[in-house]
Amino acid sequence: MEKTRFDFLLEGVPYMVHVVPFTFNAETRFRVKYNDGPEHIFAWDEETQRFIALDEDAADIPNTLEEEIARKLYMLIPSFKS
DSSP states (O other), X not given: OOOEEEEEEETTXXXXXXXXXXXXXXXXXXXXXXXXXXXXXXXXXXXXXXEEEOSTTGGXXXXXXXXXHHHHHHHHOXXXXX
């Protein structure tokens, strides 16, 4: 899997999201930056059944943006599409 970029408009705000996958403990995680801001780490959460931001600054991500990024990450993983 290679790095990816998403561009979308959410609640009237344009977002440019850069995603770089990496493997940690045999699990695919993602380094995510939006609008040239700080990097966040997203990983699959079994409890919520979606990708969530794990880093200490994750609370700074607007909820609607985190949910949209999670949806787009979900579509990147072939095993989740089946």
